[in-house]
Amino acid sequence: MTAPVFTLSDEAETRQRPLWLQVEDAIVRAISAGRLKPGEQLPGEHQLAEELGIHRHTVRRAIESLGGRGLLEVRRGRGTFVAARPIAYRVGGHSRFTGNIEAAGLVPSARVLRSGIVKATKDVADNLDLKPGDKVTALELLRMGDGIPILIARHYMPADRFPDFAERFEKIQSITKTFASYDVIGYRRRATRLAARQPTPQEAVDLRQPRSAPVLVWGSVNADPQGRLINYDSSVFAAARVSIVIEEED
């Protein structure tokens, strides 16, 4: 008889820790001991619950938690799998998505989620030094590697200076080159803000990730060589799929 893949620790403390946490531990042990390898599928929730002699909801809770920690990937209708290692995403003077994704050996692609001229929210207005309600050009992109969503990039530009940015981007397919088409070359980052939170329901859908897995939010403001603010960029990363590497400039 072979050793079981999952075993609850039947220590004296068994009733001390919540059952679902013990299940979580059991799965983590199975992964770190190599009994489960990246990409491998777990038994179904029903089966796992029966094997351990507990309720399916309790198993679900453990799986949901580990999905959020990035160790498992849950796909509805298909099953639950041990997650692959996240790719390294480099951000430097100005980050280029395509280069980053290609460096990881993936094929980059993008899809426009929303675009057009909108009124600036307080957040956007503050960052671009405008008044709330001022017109800004908004361009929201879903950027993917090998067809898997990596991040949602939200670009906001003052509408008076870049009125048709979205249309130009659709043709040019590069943020840097679209700015160049306005004779803006060599812009640089001015301020950077970082946060982590759970995704909004829409973000979870767009990124095709569970709501329990967090997103990493990277907000930066860019200025042209004359120091004028040209762009507020807020990127929402699927945190389980990337780790961000900040490059030091020497």
Add this chain to the structure above:
Amino acid sequence: MTAPVFTLSDEAETRQRPLWLQVEDAIVRAISAGRLKPGEQLPGEHQLAEELGIHRHTVRRAIESLGGRGLLEVRRGRGTFVAARPIAYRVGGHSRFTGNIEAAGLVPSARVLRSGIVKATKDVADNLDLKPGDKVTALELLRMGDGIPILIARHYMPADRFPDFAERFEKIQSITKTFASYDVIGYRRRATRLAARQPTPQEAVDLRQPRSAPVLVWGSVNADPQGRLINYDSSVFAAARVSIVIEEED
């Protein structure tokens, strides 16, 4: 009769979206419309469920999700409250916790969670350019503002060069000054890595935050003026309580 604080949108699509998501929306609307202000307490789960004519579990799910998004703060036995705004945490050449917390108007404090000489894990060894199993001095601190946990800082130093770092720190109470006691002055950051995930159960306990709220992980390697690696620092932030600001050096 006054308008109710929470209302489900009774659009035609009512049965399209999951009920608990509609509840989430209702709460978000109540907050953004100002019917609920930061610090204010929500009705109990039972009451809310009854008001909306749905099951308590469904309300729970919505509240749990918003806890993870940082909009609500759930305190067992007390109630659920609208969360306060996060503080800005600045990271520059070398970040100083105390200055950051004082700048936010809070009183800084720290508690040693663990310390001692341990064998390097693969992660630590890779970052310090050692072999897994080599001895490192580990110092794990819980850093707080006004008594509220902000981050867990994990410092790892090569044990051969800094054998009694933890003991010295306990007296000196400052990382920078402890390094100075080894004649290391003016170290600088070499590499930085960022990630976001759900906390481990232990981290959730230490940070006194719900397991559903994410943490932001900031890993950096520091070198002395001679270029020798002296320190690998991995900080786990309670993401709902801070937003990280990266300072550009001109």
Add this chain to the structure above:
DNA sequence: CGTTATTTGTTCGTATGTATC
């Protein structure tokens, strides 16, 4: 191309434990 089995997602039901005031 539809049918069916499998698998995860949602919802209500019910009971009990535990922290706070």
Add this chain to the structure above:
DNA sequence: TGATACATACGAACAAATAAC
């Protein structure tokens, strides 16, 4: 101590996505 409020766990049924036939 009791009341209140959140936490855990088992139970049952159906919905929705996916894959295989």
